[in-house]
Amino acid sequence: MTMISSENTLTTICITINHLYPGQVFLSFDPRTRSQSLACIEHCNAFGMALAEVSQPWEFKTSFNICIVRMYVSAKLLLLLMLSISLARHLRLHQFGDNYLVQCVLLTWCAKTTKLIRQSAAFAIDTMDDNMTSVRHDFHIHPATRIGYVSLNVSDIDRSLDFYEKVLGFKKVDRPSNERALLSVDGHPSYLVELLQVKEAVGYKASMSETRRAGLYHFAILLPERKYLADTLQNLSKRRGEIRFDGLADHMVSESIYIRDRDNIGIEIYCDKPSLQWKWDGSRVRMATDRLDTEDLLRESTASGWEAMPAKTLIGHVHLHVRNLAKAMKFYRQILGLNFTATYPGAYFFAAGKYHHHIATNIWLGTSIPLASSEQVGLNHFGIELPNMEQYEKTTEQLRQYMIETPQYGQSDGSSKSVFLRDMDGITIRLYTR
Numbered sequence: 001m002t003m004i005s006s007e008n009t010l011t012t013i014c015i016t017i018n019h020l021y022p023g024q025v026f027l028s029f030d031p032r033t034r035s036q037s038l039a040c041i042e043h044c045n046a047f048g049m050a051l052a053e054v055s056q057p058w059e060f061k062t063s064f065n066i067c068i069v070r071m072y073v074s075a076k077l078l079l080l081l082m083l084s085i086s087l088a089r090h091l092r093l094h095q096f097g098d099n100y101l102v103q104c105v106l107l108t109w110c111a112k113t114t115k116l117i118r119q120s121a122a123f124a125i126d127t128m129d130d131n132m133t134s135v136r137h138d139f140h141i142h143p144a145t146r147i148g149y150v151s152l153n154v155s156d157i158d159r160s161l162d163f164y165e166k167v168l169g170f171k172k173v174d175r176p177s178n179e180r181a182l183l184s185v186d187g188h189p190s191y192l193v194e195l196l197q198v199k200e201a202v203g204y205k206a207s208m209s210e211t212r213r214a215g216l217y218h219f220a221i222l223l224p225e226r227k228y229l230a231d232t233l234q235n236l237s238k239r240r241g242e243i244r245f246d247g248l249a250d251h252m253v254s255e256s257i258y259i260r261d262r263d264n265i266g267i268e269i270y271c272d273k274p275s276l277q278w279k280w281d282g283s284r285v286r287m288a289t290d291r292l293d294t295e296d297l298l299r300e301s302t303a304s305g306w307e308a309m310p311a312k313t314l315i316g317h318v319h320l321h322v323r324n325l326a327k328a329m330k331f332y333r334q335i336l337g338l339n340f341t342a343t344y345p346g347a348y349f350f351a352a353g354k355y356h357h358h359i360a361t362n363i364w365l366g367t368s369i370p371l372a373s374s375e376q377v378g379l380n381h382f383g384i385e386l387p388n389m390e391q392y393e394k395t396t397e398q399l400r401q402y403m404i405e406t407p408q409y410g411q412s413d414g415s416s417k418s419v420f421l422r423d424m425d426g427i428t429i430r431l432y433t434r
Contacts, residue, residue: 139398141337141386143353147315148385148432150219151194153377154263157181160195163262167239168221169308187311189434192221198377212365214321214372214425216379218258218266221309222316226255227300229271233257234298235306248292253278253285253356255292263377270316278356285341285356287349318382319360320427323369327424328361335402336384337395371426381420381428392417392433399431
């Protein structure tokens with residue numbers, strides 16, 4: 001067997017890299033000198049800069065062209081990784097022996113190359129799915145569609161009523177039975193939160209295994225003005241001993257407070273920034289999780305302070321735990337007709353019209369979690385409200401074409417209709433119009 005020298009290996013890589021990235025990388029490396037470690041680091045940095053450059057989005061007329069380019073880049077990166085591993089093996093065996101620094105640099109080089117391959121491949125898959133979905137189906141849900149309400153299973157309905165009324169400031173608008181209560185705000189035509197008593201939940205305490213399943217990550221309460229968010233933050237801060245804070249965030253499109261209720265159900269309370277400040281890249285809106293400037297926010301608090309949930313408060317969106325993002329994409333975009341508006345590591349965002357998102361899905365609990373259950377504490381279902389009967393009929397016809405499972409139909413009195421359905425993860429949704 002012919003032994004390949006490290007010098008020949010380096011020469012091969014020099015030729016290959018200069019062919020792949022002409023004018024970007026120039027190699028000169030003498031493994032026989034004492035400067036070998038520093039030279040290796042310098043070359044790895046050069047590789048990193050070149051790889052970072054080719055991994056950035058390129059400007060093309062269509063995202064499909066970007067997809068093809070990214071796939072080509074991924075193939076080049078894969079070749080580079082193979083050569084990197086070959087280089088590491090020969091330098092390790094024939095030149096540097098146990099030189100710890102060089103080994104670390106080479107391992108870092110290989111690891112970063114692998115990461116870029118995975119990112120490029122993921123981008124290509126997402127873009128292909130994005131384009132194929134657009135080609136396969138052109139149904140779009142009406143832009144005035146919104147989240148109407150959330151229905152929550154709770155372990156102790158009286159305790160939950162106390163929390164949602166006294167801590168959050170909702171008003172009880174109806175108590176049809178001891179096991180059901182409806183909450184809303186002044187001026188709203190219907191309820192925003194439905195509380196349902198779960199059977200046999202006395203002394204309930206959520207275990208990790210019970211909460212790690214498809215279902216609700218959090219539901220989001222949308223306040224009409226920033227001053228109300230400031231008042232809410234002051235109120236919750238005073239009640240710190242009664243609630244669990246999950247965090248505060250500036251998402252570029254909105255500002256948010258995250259808490260949990262008595263049953264550990266996630267709640268986001270937020271206010272949108274002016275839509276003219278939102279930044280769009282085509283059909284994708286830019287979102288992030290940045291530090292919330294609480295000092296600036298609190299300067300907008302009112303003189304009277306927090307009193308209750310203000311009029312015009314809505315359920316802005318729901319964020320769901322799912323098992324498969326591709327299936328979530330198919331259901332919420334292709335079948336329901338929502339727009340695909342943003343991505344985040346492990347999450348997709350969907351909206352009707354030009355909103356940042358009405359529904360978000362993530363796989364942060366893993367891909368092997370159990371299906372959602374409407375019998376356990378947490379989300380029972382959420383409502384998607386369509387603007388009129390015509391849009392309701394169009395959307396339900398779309399569901400019939402895909403033979404979506406409909407557990408039961410709601411009431412129909414001639415002026416309003418509703419239907420219940422389940423997504424790919426067993427999450428129940430009520431589609432309705434007034």
